[in-house]
Amino acid sequence: MSGEKREHLYKILVIGELGTGKTSIIKRYVHQFFSQHYRATIGVDFALKVLNWDPATIIRLQLWDIAGQERFGNMTRVYYKEAVGAFIVFDVTRASTFDAVVKWKQDLDSKVQMADGSPIPCVLLANKCDQQKEGLVNNPPKMDEYCKEKGFTGWFETSAKENVNIEEAARALVSKILLNDKLLHGNDTKDPTKIALDPNGKANGEPPNGKSCAC
């Protein structure tokens, strides 16, 4: 009653080459633990992270952990639908996974856009930074430049194992999404994304929060 909470549901993709640690990052972020023993992801796995963003805002992140094998590329169109943000993950110990980042970014941008047609916010994660690094990631200014050029919201050196920077990266992505929301909804109060994603779901529990989604 006193403070009506606004609630957002965001679909976030986690993509990148096979074995770069996508699942590990998600498990660390959502369940606060790390294991060497994750199974290979086949198709897609799901996770939910609830953020108490500020006293008036709850954010639910629906994380889509997508299998890394390039072969599955054709299937990902379905998975990308209605996503509002993405992480692209590469493995700092394998330069080839960094080389593939561009490909993933292009793939993402070609398959999903914001309502105004611009690319969805995407943060680059240089994972396994607790280990010996290889390639451009050793040169942060160059990485900044690279991200600017390729249209990334930003980049973070992360380690799911040592819990480095994962919260921070998520925070950066969510901030950007919120900002986009604000800009977009200056002239439009309806948010098709969230309604489509949440047709009958959580709104039941906390009644007409639907309108608050629209900010």
Next chain:
Amino acid sequence: MMIQSRCSTETSCDNEKPNLQDVSECSNANSSFSCSVTNNSKSVPLNELLEKIPLAYSPLTKQLHILYPKQEASEKVVDGFESLKSRENINSSNNYLNSDEQLEDEMSNASTQEMVVSHCEGDGSSLSSETSHQLEEGLVDDSNKRKKKGIGSFFSRGVFLWKNRDSPASSAATYTSSPGWKFFSKSVFDHSLSSVCPNDEEIATASSVSPLGSPTSLRSSASSSKRYEDVIASSSALILHDRPANLPAKSVDEEAKHKQEYEQMVEAAKKRERQEARIKKKQMQQQIKTEERLAHATKIWLTDILPKWSSVMSSRKIQNLWWQGIPPCVRGKVWLLAIGNELNVTPELYEICVTRAHELLKTVSNTTSCDSGTEIDNPDRQASVELIQLDISRTFPQLCIFQKGGPYYDILHSLLGAYACYRPDIGYVQGMSFLAAILILNMEETEAFVCFANLLNRPCHMAFFRLDQAMMQAYYSVFEQLMADNLPKIHCHFLKSHLSPDLYLLDWIYTVFAKAMPLDVACRVWDVFLRDGEEFLFRTALGVLHLYQELLLGFDFLVGAQFLTKLPEDLNADNLFLSIQGIRMQRYSDLLTMYRSTCVASSGSYCSTTNSSGTNTPIELN
């Protein structure tokens, strides 16, 4: 007498010196025991009393256990008993202890390992020694086929037990309430053995090591362990202390009230433990029943079915037996026959492919940037080989046998590499590692490859592993239609919550449920999948949805999707199969024909798919 002294040495290993309160509490756990304790407690000093009580602290469970005199129960165990006696003599002469000081000495001296061994002397040592023996051999000597088989059957047999241990139902407390150190305990030993066919060479080796080798003695010791059910002496050390003297005394009322509350709590705890013990006993009986059924089935499979496979396999009786699950020790043989070898894959072909895969791997690791390869499909194949390496250790990681350095790492690697060379047009696709692993767990390497190649050549898997979108869509559509027929409520709910079949069915089909289900249940699904063909994949999928219908109807998109990609650990095979039995699939082939033609018409990619799956093109052999 002897037993008591044995136990006393074990008590001495206990680093939590139990106080009197614990003791009296545990004495209640078993009435026959309690009288001896109370008698003693009047005349005997505390530390002596403690030594007489067969309590042992298990470092695994962090609980005190009462040890019951199992050996007495069966005269067949006399051998073990004798050896125990001799050991006891050594023990008592060396370190039979009386004072607290010495007790602590002993505690620091006794290594955990020694403790375990001495505890298992009479009943389980044969397992512990053999297991570690096998593991070592498996790890050290990979080239020895026979030993690999040994370890294989050990693991596949163990599946049941692991599941029991992992299942949430058997929480820490119940799991530990069986004799002492469970891994080496008798009950485990019995289960694993009785699930094996009697003429398996495994048994032969086991009995040569074991002092209680003959099957009869095993049976009797099983029953003895039932009679002397171990009970947790103290799981939570709840002790009512007197009020410290420096504080004002409680009022009489208060005192009485506290005492009453205390007794209620203790009583509740005991009740819970009794209940857990009852549940455990029931599970155990269930388990024994299952094992007996399996042993019986094994005999039938070995004597009546396998020798005259082609003539009897389609009989109703056999089909029924098959539905109930193939006993783990004949599973590999049956699968091999059921899958067949339509492609005529020979061991020689496999050797050639393995060699190629290894060569390829060498060039990949030597020159990572040789994109100007000689063959056109080289870069892709290289990628395949690299991906395999990344995925192997992520295949059933909980079994810890496919990791680098694990006994099955090389086999899985070779098999998948060989397939990528055998079918470069398909290469390696994620999901294959799970299929190959399941086969490897149940049969020899070469056999597994033959099965793997033939299995993947079936139309449904071929479509999925070639990522033929049109055909995949056709299968999804068939599934949705069957779901609408069989489970209209779920179908409607999933439609509303946008939970489309591709999100969960993909994983199920790629791995034939190996990833989503507990391993033992997955194997049973495989049994019938190999009997009934791809149709059974969809039938099982619907069976799963039916089994969890009520839950699923309450889930939103995300919870539902999470649930379906990782089914509960306690998924019960019998319940699942009951559920599956209710699913009607009559329209399957008609629907498939219909959707295939519509999907193909709209995309036109069909021809390339099924033609090649029919007329297989193995690699050029030079």
